[in-house]
Amino acid sequence: MSDELKSNVGQQFGRLPATPADREVESRASRKEVIEFFDERFGIEPTVFEAFTFWEKGKGKIWIFADDVPTPIRIEGLGMTVLRTRQEHWKPTHSAVQRFGHHASKNVVDLSAEEAARFARGKDQELPEWDGDWGYLIATHELAGDRVPVGVGLYLYDELRSTVPKGNQESMTVL
Amino acid sequence: MNPLERYAPLVDDREAFFAACERPLPSVVRVNTINATPERAKRALDEEGLGYEDVEWNPQLLRLDERGPGTSWPYFHGWLHGQEEVSALPAIALDPQPGEKVWDSCAAPGSKTTQLSAMMDDTGIVVGNDNNLGRLSALRHNAERLGVTNLAVTKQDGRNFSLKPFGFDAFDRAIVDAPCSCEGTIRKNPDTLDQWTLNHVHSVAAIQKGILSRAIQATRPGGTVVYSTCTFAPEENEAVVDHVLETEDCDVVAFDCPLESVSGVTEWEDETYDDRVEKTHRIYPHLNDTGGFYCAKLEVTA
Numbered sequence: 244m245s246d247e248l249k250s251n252v253g254q255q256f257g258r259l260p261a262t263p264a265d266r267e268v269e270s271r272a273s274r275k276e277v278i279e280f281f282d283e284r285f286g287i288e289p290t291v292f293e294a295f296t297f298w299e300k301g302k303g304k305i306w307i308f309a310d311d312v313p314t315p316i317r318i319e320g321l322g323m324t325v326l327r328t329r330q331e332h333w334k335p336t337h338s339a340v341q342r343f344g345h346h347a348s349k350n351v352v353d354l355s356a357e358e359a360a361r362f363a364r365g366k367d368q369e370l371p372e373w374d375g376d377w378g379y380l381i382a383t384h385e386l387a388g389d390r391v392p393v394g395v396g397l398y399l400y401d402e403l404r405s406t407v408p409k410g411n412q413e414s415m416t417v418l
Numbered sequence: 419m420n421p422l423e424r425y426a427p428l429v430d431d432r433e434a435f436f437a438a439c440e441r442p443l444p445s446v447v448r449v450n451t452i453n454a455t456p457e458r459a460k461r462a463l464d465e466e467g468l469g470y471e472d473v474e475w476n477p478q479l480l481r482l483d484e485r486g487p488g489t490s491w492p493y494f495h496g497w498l499h500g501q502e503e504v505s506a507l508p509a510i511a512l513d514p515q516p517g518e519k520v521w522d523s524c525a526a527p528g529s530k531t532t533q534l535s536a537m538m539d540d541t542g543i544v545v546g547n548d549n550n551l552g553r554l555s556a557l558r559h560n561a562e563r564l565g566v567t568n569l570a571v572t573k574q575d576g577r578n579f580s581l582k583p584f585g586f587d588a589f590d591r592a593i594v595d596a597p598c599s600c601e602g603t604i605r606k607n608p609d610t611l612d613q614w615t616l617n618h619v620h621s622v623a624a625i626q627k628g629i630l631s632r633a634i635q636a637t638r639p640g641g642t643v644v645y646s647t648c649t650f651a652p653e654e655n656e657a658v659v660d661h662v663l664e665t666e667d668c669d670v671v672a673f674d675c676p677l678e679s680v681s682g683v684t685e686w687e688d689e690t691y692d693d694r695v696e697k698t699h700r701i702y703p704h705l706n707d708t709g710g711f712y713c714a715k716l717e718v719t720a
Contacts, residue, residue, distance in 0.1 A: 294541070295567065309568035310543045313585040320546075320558050320571030341496055342453070342565035363494060386491055387461035393494075410559060413489050416466050 256306065256321045258314035259297040271299055272328045280326070280333055285381060286348035298322070303329030307339070334379055337394050337408050344381045344392030351381045352396060352403065356418045359384030362393050362405045365412040370403040386418065421614040422601065425650045428683060429702055438704035443605045445482045446473065447498040448506060448529070450564045451536045454497035456480075462492040475676040476510070479503055496564045501529040502606065504677065504701055504708035508595055508646040509533040511673050511715045517542040518590040521636060523576040523629050526553030528560040530595055535566045545589070547572045547579060577628035579636060588638040594645045596626040596658075602648035602710025605703060619651050626658045634666040634718055643668065643716045648709055650700070652686035655712040659698060660691040667720035670694040675713070678705040682714070 259274045260266045266273060274297050281287040298306045298314075298321050308322030325339040344351075352373055354362055361368050362382050373380075380398050382405075383390040394411075397404040422439060429435040447470075449459045456477050463470055468490055469483030481503075492498045509530050514520045516539045525531040525546030534544050546561075546569050548554050554573055561569050574580065576594075581587065599619050600610050626647070633643050647654050659682070662668055682698035684691050698714035 307567055308570075309541050312543070312570065312583070316583050318570055318572050318583055319554055320561070320569065322567040322569065323562055323565065338562040338565060341563075342567070386495070387458050387465060389458075391495055411494070411563065413494050415489060415491055415494060418465060418491070 255315040255317040256298040256300045258311075259299060259305070268299070270302070272305060272326075277305060277326060281335070281343070284379070285335075285344075285346075285350055287343060287346045291343060291346050295322075297325070303327055332378055334406070335381075335395055337406065337411060340381050340392045340395050344383070345390075347381050347392075350376055350379070351383055351390075352398070353390060354382050354384045354393065356384065359393050360415045360417045362396065362403070363407060363413055363415045365405050365407050365409065367402055367404045369401055370398070371401040373398060373403070384418070421611050422604070422650070428650070428700075429704075430680070431704060434704035435702055438702070438707065439604050441605060443502060443709060444707065445485045446501060446503045447480050447482060447493075448501045448533060449478045449480065450497055450499055450532065451478065452540045452565050453495065454492065459492045459497045462495075462497065463490065466490055473503060476506060479506060499529060499532060499560070499564060501533070502709050504706070504711040505529060505648070506533060507675070507677060507701075507711060507713050508593055508644045509537060510676065511646075511713055512591050512593050512642060512644040514538050514544075514591050515542075519586060519588075520544045521579070521589040521592040521633065522546045523579065523592065523594045523633055524548060524596055525557055525571075526550065527556035530593065531557065531569065532561055532564045532566050534593070535561075535564075535568050538568060540566060540568050542568055543584075544569050545572060545584070546570070547574055547576055549573060549575050577625070577632055579632050581636060589636055589641065590638060591642045592633040592637045592644075594626075594630045594633045594643065596622075596629060596645065596647050596654070598622055598626070598647040598649040598654050599651055600648055601650050602703070602712075605709055619653050623651075623653045623658060626654055627661045630658055630662050631666055634662055634668050634716065637718045639667075639718050639720050641718045642671070643718060644713065645716065646711065646713045648711055650702075650710055650712075652683055652689070652691075655700070655714075656682045656684070656686070656691045656695040656698065657689065659695050659714045659716070662716070663692045663694060668716045668718050670697045671715045671717045672697040673715045675699045675701075677701055677708065680705075682712075
């Protein structure tokens with residue numbers, strides 16, 4: 244295998260190995276670990292991701308793609324960003340939570356109308372009533388009769404920090 | 419002189435045509451069916467007290483009472499995307515199916531591209547190409563916001579697009595929503611015509627011919643290619659289709675246009691075009707209270 248295939252080249256996408264044992268690029272997450280992460284952290288069933296492939300472009304930036312293509316592939320985009328694996332605590336992306344967050348059954352924090360509007364503006368807020376895990380949570384609110392994911396929150400010391408990307412932040416109506 | 423004067427002989431009702439070109443466009447959104455059904459999106463708009471009306475010819479399009487959907491919850495959640503009514507037409511003419519391989523040669527900023535993905539239930543592959551990095555970033559942003567996972571984004575010159583990275587030889591369908599003189603967007607961008615020159619029309623027509631030719635070559639025999647512009651100029655519409663009928667293996671296919679339209683023209687100034695261009699569609703702003711548009715459906719024959 245050439246050096247280009249073994250290392251993380253910023254300009255190309257490499258398919259994630261099936262399991263850690265199949266790993267050829269140093270520190271690259273495996274498909275198995277990604278699917279286990281969503282299952283263990285948020286209770287999203289592995290079957291949700293059965294039809295998708297996972298890719299890395301640049302260190303720790305994981306993308307999810309509906310089909311398959313040859314690896315590595317040098318193009319501008321492949322599916323949607325889904326996960327950051329560079330830090331010790333993996334962080335799902337805002338897009339991933341908007342698209343797949345409704346499958347989650349744990350580490351989901353339900354926000355009131357006021358809290359959801361604040362969260363969508365990108366504001367941090369005190370939330371001492373949460374007595375679950377610290378770390379990344381899926382924040383939801385009620386809309387059109389369903390609980391709908393608003394984004395990814397980081398919960399630390401009684402505070403819920405909004406990680407809604409700047410380009411997605413909006414001043415929303417309090418429903 | 420107003421460049422639109424050159425098209426007055428082509429329209430049935432000159433007065434209605436010019437009056438429509440002066441009016442601002444209605445604000446229309448498409449429901450992104452990857453994330454929500456039209457019923458769900460409407461319930462969310464109702465909850466926020468935002469008014470809308472159905473677009474008769476397509477259940478996924480809604481005309482909003484207020485301008486711009488940007489700060490509504492269903493927009494925040496990627497359930498809605500602002501898209502001009504008439505620009506939903508080429509994807510409908512293309513009729514992509516789940517699991518297929520589809521090429522969008524001029525994809526950014528992605529309204530039609532993400533519509534293709536939704537029509538395919540976000541399966542198979544849509545290769546969204548554009549040659550401008552800034553516009554590609556808008557395409558990427560829109561696709562992320564709408565939860566599209568079947569899109570591969572490339573930055574190539576559409577005229578000599580290479581499929582090599584993808585490991586397959588041909589697409590099932592292709593859409594060429596070509597860069598054009600944009601006369602039909604006058605209602606959205608009133609200064610569009612300030613830069614208008616006949617030279618530009620001719621130079622952009624050469625690019626359109628190149629991209630459409632490549633799309634036909636890159637599509638499998640029996641596959642479908644849709645060509646569309648937002649301009650009235652026959653040089654950029656029927657003349658481009660006439661060109662590929664002569665130079666590439668393809669034929670014009672009739673399709674039911676859900677909007678009121680008129681046939682493509684076979685004569686323009688000193689030119690005559692293949693009679694088959696009569697099966698293509700011209701849409702003038704006054705016919706459906708939309709922007710101006712042109713759309714042709716082709717079948718690849720070999």
